[in-house]
Amino acid sequence: MTAPSVASAPPELLARISDLELVARIIVEGLVSGLHRSPFHGYSAEFSQYRHYRPGDDLKYVDWKLVARTDRVYTKQFRETTNMAAAIVLDTSASMAFPAEPLSKMRYGRDVAAALAYLISSQGDSVALVTDAAFVGARTGRQHLRRVLATLSAVRPGGVWEPGAAVRRAAERMGRRGLLLLVSDCYDTEEYTFAELRRAARLGHEVAVLQVVSREEIEFQYRSDVEFFDLETGASLAVNAADARRAYTDRISAFLERWRRRCITEGFQYALMVTDIPADRALRNFLVARQGRRVR
Amino acid sequence: MIWIHPAAAVALAALAVPVLIHILARQRATRVPFPTLRFIHPRRLASARRRMLEDRLLLVLRAAVLGCAAGALAGPFVVTAPRLRKWDSQTIHADVAGTDLAGSLRRGVSWLDHQPPGRRELVVHGAIPIGALTETDIAAVPAHVGIRFERDQSSADRVLHGSNVVDRGRVVEREITLSGDRTSVRDGKVIGESAASVEFFGPSDQRASLERLRARFEAERRPAAIAGRSARVEFGSPAAPGASGALAVSWMADAAAAIAREVNPGDASAATIAIHFGSNANRLEVQTSLDAGDERAIDVLRAAASSLAPPASHPADEIVPIADAQLRAWAREPAPALPPTKEMIDGDDRRWLWALVLILMAVEMRVRRAARPGFGFATGATGASSEGPSRAA
Numbered sequence: 001m002t003a004p005s006v007a008s009a010p011p012e013l014l015a016r017i018s019d020l021e022l023v024a025r026i027i028v029e030g031l032v033s034g035l036h037r038s039p040f041h042g043y044s045a046e047f048s049q050y051r052h053y054r055p056g057d058d059l060k061y062v063d064w065k066l067v068a069r070t071d072r073v074y075t076k077q078f079r080e081t082t083n084m085a086a087a088i089v090l091d092t093s094a095s096m097a098f099p100a101e102p103l104s105k106m107r108y109g110r111d112v113a114a115a116l117a118y119l120i121s122s123q124g125d126s127v128a129l130v131t132d133a134a135f136v137g138a139r140t141g142r143q144h145l146r147r148v149l150a151t152l153s154a155v156r157p158g159g160v161w162e163p164g165a166a167v168r169r170a171a172e173r174m175g176r177r178g179l180l181l182l183v184s185d186c187y188d189t190e191e192y193t194f195a196e197l198r199r200a201a202r203l204g205h206e207v208a209v210l211q212v213v214s215r216e217e218i219e220f221q222y223r224s225d226v227e228f229f230d231l232e233t234g235a236s237l238a239v240n241a242a243d244a245r246r247a248y249t250d251r252i253s254a255f256l257e258r259w260r261r262r263c264i265t266e267g268f269q270y271a272l273m274v275t276d277i278p279a280d281r282a283l284r285n286f287l288v289a290r291q292g293r294r295v296r
Numbered sequence: 297m298i299w300i301h302p303a304a305a306v307a308l309a310a311l312a313v314p315v316l317i318h319i320l321a322r323q324r325a326t327r328v329p330f331p332t333l334r335f336i337h338p339r340r341l342a343s344a345r346r347r348m349l350e351d352r353l354l355l356v357l358r359a360a361v362l363g364c365a366a367g368a369l370a371g372p373f374v375v376t377a378p379r380l381r382k383w384d385s386q387t388i389h390a391d392v393a394g395t396d397l398a399g400s401l402r403r404g405v406s407w408l409d410h411q412p413p414g415r416r417e418l419v420v421h422g423a424i425p426i427g428a429l430t431e432t433d434i435a436a437v438p439a440h441v442g443i444r445f446e447r448d449q450s451s452a453d454r455v456l457h458g459s460n461v462v463d464r465g466r467v468v469e470r471e472i473t474l475s476g477d478r479t480s481v482r483d484g485k486v487i488g489e490s491a492a493s494v495e496f497f498g499p500s501d502q503r504a505s506l507e508r509l510r511a512r513f514e515a516e517r518r519p520a521a522i523a524g525r526s527a528r529v530e531f532g533s534p535a536a537p538g539a540s541g542a543l544a545v546s547w548m549a550d551a552a553a554a555i556a557r558e559v560n561p562g563d564a565s566a567a568t569i570a571i572h573f574g575s576n577a578n579r580l581e582v583q584t585s586l587d588a589g590d591e592r593a594i595d596v597l598r599a600a601a602s603s604l605a606p607p608a609s610h611p612a613d614e615i616v617p618i619a620d621a622q623l624r625a626w627a628r629e630p631a632p633a634l635p636p637t638k639e640m641i642d643g644d645d646r647r648w649l650w651a652l653v654l655i656l657m658a659v660e661m662r663v664r665r666a667a668r669p670g671f672g673f674a675t676g677a678t679g680a681s682s683e684g685p686s687r688a689a
Contacts (some may be wrong), residue, residue, distance in 0.1 A: 095331035105331075187332045217331060228330040237333050247337035255335065 024149065025120035027111060027280040032054030034221040083206075084178055085138045086120045087128040088113045089168040089206075089214075090152070092232040093161030097273075099216050106157040108275040109183045109212045114152050114282055116181060121145040126178075130170040132161050135241045139176055160232050164192035171200035180205045185212055186259055198266060208269040210286065211259055220248045220254075298636065300371030300644050307366035311527045313514040314358040318351070357660040361653055366647035373641050383413040383633035389444075393421040405437055413636035417442035425621065426616050442630030446621040459606050460520035462490040467520050493521035498531035498588040504532070505589030513597045519605030524580045525550065527600045531593055533572075533583040543573055548580045551603035555582060558599030559592070580604075625682045632686070 022196035052061060053073035061075040090113045096106040113129070120127045121140065128138035129148045136144075136151050163184055170180055181202050186193065186209070201207050215221075222241035229236035256272060271286040273279075319368070388411045390404035401418060408416045418437065419431070424447055437443060458470035458481060469484035494513075498506050525547060543549045552573040559569050569592065574581040580602060585591055 098329060139473070185331060187334070218422040225326075226334055227327045228336065229327060230333045231329050231331055233333075234562055235333060236327070237336055239336055248335050251335040252335070258572065 024111070024114035026119075027115035027283060030045045031167065038257050049142075051077055064201055065129060066184075073082045083265070084120070084125040085128070085174050085176055086116070086125055086179040086181060087138060087174050088116055088129060088131045088181045089170045090155065090182060091161055091163060091182075091186075091188075092132045092155050092157055093185075093254060094158050095185055095187060096212070097157035097231055099113060099214050103275050104157070105185055105212045105214055106155070108273070108279060110152050110155060112210060112212070112273065113183050113280050114149055114183075117145060117148045117152070119181075119291050121148070128170065128174060130173075131155050131164050132159070135162070135169065135173070138178070158249035161188055162192075163188055164196040166199055167196040168192065171196070171203050171205055174205065178206070179208065181208050183210045183212060185217075190259075194266070197268060201267065205268075206269075208271070208286075208290070210271050210273055210276065211256065213256070215274055218249070218274065220245045235254060246249050249274060298373040298638050298641060299374065300373060300638050300641060304369035304371070305366060307369055310361065310362045310366065310570055311359050314355055314362065318355045344504050346608075353663055354465065354660060359596070359657055361660065363647045364653045364656060368653065370645040371644040372639070372649065373636075375635050375645045378411075380633065380635075383636070384415065384659055386416050386633075387415040387630055388412065388419050389419050391419050391421055395428075398430070398433040399421065401429065401437065405441060407618060408441060409637075410639050412642065413640050414562070414633050415442065415630035416440060417444055417630040420445045422448050424618050426618050429618065429626075440631035440634055443627050445627055447620075447623070448616065460487065461517050462520045462601075463515065464516045465490050480566045490520065491526075493526045493604055494529065495598055496527070496529040496531060496588075496597060502532055502588045505587065505593075509588050509593055509597070512594055518543060518601040518633065520597065521546075521601065522603035522606055525551075525604045527604060528576075528579055529582040529584065529596055529600055531586055531588040531590075531596075532583060533585055542673065543575055545578070545582075548575055549572070551580055551600070552582075554603040555596065555599040558602070559596050 025277045028285065050066065051074065053075050057075045061077075063074050063076050066072070066074050090109055092106065096109060097104050099105075117127045119157050121142070121144065124140055126138040127145070127148060129136040129151055131151070134151050134155065135186065136148050161184075163182065163186070167180065167182060174180070180197075182193075183195070197209070199208050220241065222245070224241065225238065226241045227236050227238040260272065269286075269290055271282065271289065273282045273286075331610050367584065390406060390408050392400040392404045394400050397420060401420070405419045408418070418441055420443065424445060434443065453475045454473070456472040458472040459471055461483070462468075463483070466486045467488045467490050468486050471482055471484045473482070475658075496506070496509070496513075543552055549589045555573075556571060559571055570585040572583040574583070579605075580600075582596070586596060586597060
């Protein structure tokens with residue numbers, strides 16, 4: 001079965017939409033249509049209703065007897081009683097405010113987090129949100145989703161973030177085994193963050209790292225003399241960007257590759273999300289890779 | 297430091313040119329927010345700072361080149377201790393001599409003002425007679441200028457050439473000997489026959505008197521006339537002057553005045569002699585009502601002869617010197633050499649500044665070339681790199 005071709009919503013368009021729920025829905029509609037089956041599903045469920053087959057649905061839920069009787073493809077839906085718990089840990093440090101135009105990492109990460117929350121919640125799973133200043137516990141339902149989205153709408157980048165502490169809080173608050181999604185640029189306290197991610201994995205959580213970076217950070221497209229000031233520490237450095245570019249790109253490439261390798265080594269799912277790539281496409285790649293992991 | 301052409305310092309205004317270029321060419325580093333500085337290579341920061349230093353160094357070098365060039369145009373002259381010692385070791389003398397010693401002294405001071413640096417001394421030569429120099433003249437000499445008097449020994453006993461005299465129809469030289477305060481005159485050699493410089497005549501009825509007068513006049517020693525001058529005296533002339541030309545030549549006027557003064561000395565007891573003057577070509581015409589037989593007729597002829605001779609005055613040669621004690625009081629040693637003024641200097645040190653300009657230009661070129669190529673405001677990166685992670689996550 002071939003997935004219909006759905007155009008991705010460009011990041012610039014999403015950046016102009018203030019309704020986060022709408023943004024999440026646009027992203028999710030864009031990505032779900034490309035998936036062969038639902039990326040998330042609960043661990044056990046009791047039958048709830050039939051519904052028309054939708055691309056992406058697992059064929060094992062197709063009621064073949066009903067197909068034989070009606071010549072229509074229905075899938076069985078179950079009311080998940082022990083559904084999945086997912087916790088989205090969103091980086092709100094000042095470094096996420098970069099770039100100011102057209103789309104900051106904060107906005108991009110928030111959209112991704114909203115889409116994930118929307119997707120998870122729409123499948124009946126519980127979703128939790130952890131930021132530096134806010135914590136929304138893992139629950140299901142539309143009301144809870146709106147709470148999560150409202151919390152996401154209110155987050156603003158600022159200050160220094162301690163991702164390890166946030167990961168630890170999310171892992172401990174989830175209660176049962178679930179999915180821990182870290183959405184961050186991962187610039188802060190790398191070792192401590194990894195230690196907490198490892199700890200979460202040991203607690204039985206599935207860990208996924210969505211590293212959000214901007215094209216400007218990767219390619220360092222600056223010229224002449226530039227005085228860079230650190231968004232988090234306020235420190236500034238004057239440098240000739242043309243000369244510093246080669247060493248910079250080498251270093252950040254090594255940094256991103258190191259994160260990728262360490263995540264793979266630790267058994268975490270890793271996805272690099274660059275802000276100029278539409279969020280639905282990035283999420284679809286992430287979810288497709290996730291399905292591949294689950295199949296294996 | 298002395299500047300020969302201080303007006304050239306206007307060229308220092310050119311210093312503004314590199315400064316303006318530096319200000320205009322300098323771009324302030326744009327301040328850009330960035331998520332983290334951890335990947336920016338510290339060595340590049342150092343090179344950025346180094347470039348800023350190079351910029352300043354280049355500015356300083358360029359400004360120094362222009363400043364040195366302007367200084368070289370202004371003609372600097374550095375007063376150093378060795379130069380001062382050298383100037384101190386040499387004395388520049390101005391010799392003062394002549395009849396107008398006071399004037400020569402002033403001219404000597406003025407001349408010394410334009411001489412190369414060194415001690416200065418006025419050396420006064422000559423007999424230095426009384427009146428030639430006064431206390432005021434000496435006081436007008438600047439204090440740093442020394443004064444030395446060298447009395448001319450030959451002036452104590454000198455032989456001068458006096459005016460010639462006519463003695464019995466021959467022209468004889470006269471020698472005047474000045475020996476201290478004594479003056480003696482003696483005849484020298486005969487230098488020729490006397491021309492009839494003074495002619496005289498009168499009415500025919502006075503012929504005998506005229507002959508006697510001629511014999512008496514020619515027997516007397518009289519001053520020899522200057523060549524080209526002559527006079528003719530007419531005795532017994534009517535009271536009204538005869539037809540004759542005006543006194544067009546200056547010596548004639550002088551001679552007429554001298555004759556008139558001699559003949560009519562202004563003595564109230566003597567009767568005034570009528571006398572008229574005129575000229576005929578280069579000859580003075582004298583007409584007098586006096587008879588040739590008159591006792592005063594010879595005075596008229598003597599006056600005419602004297603007026604045709606050069607003046608026998610030697611005031612400059614007749615010396616009464618200033619006392620040696622006074623000259624010693626006025627004399628003084630030259631003071632140490634003063635720092636020179638630009639009028640005293642005939643050279644300067646601009647060649648060193650030009651050499652410095654060349655050296656600075658070479659250094660500037662070296663610094664400019666040493667700056668790493670591509671590390672400049674005008675040579676930034678031209679495009680985005682294709683390096684880094686691919687877009688596909």
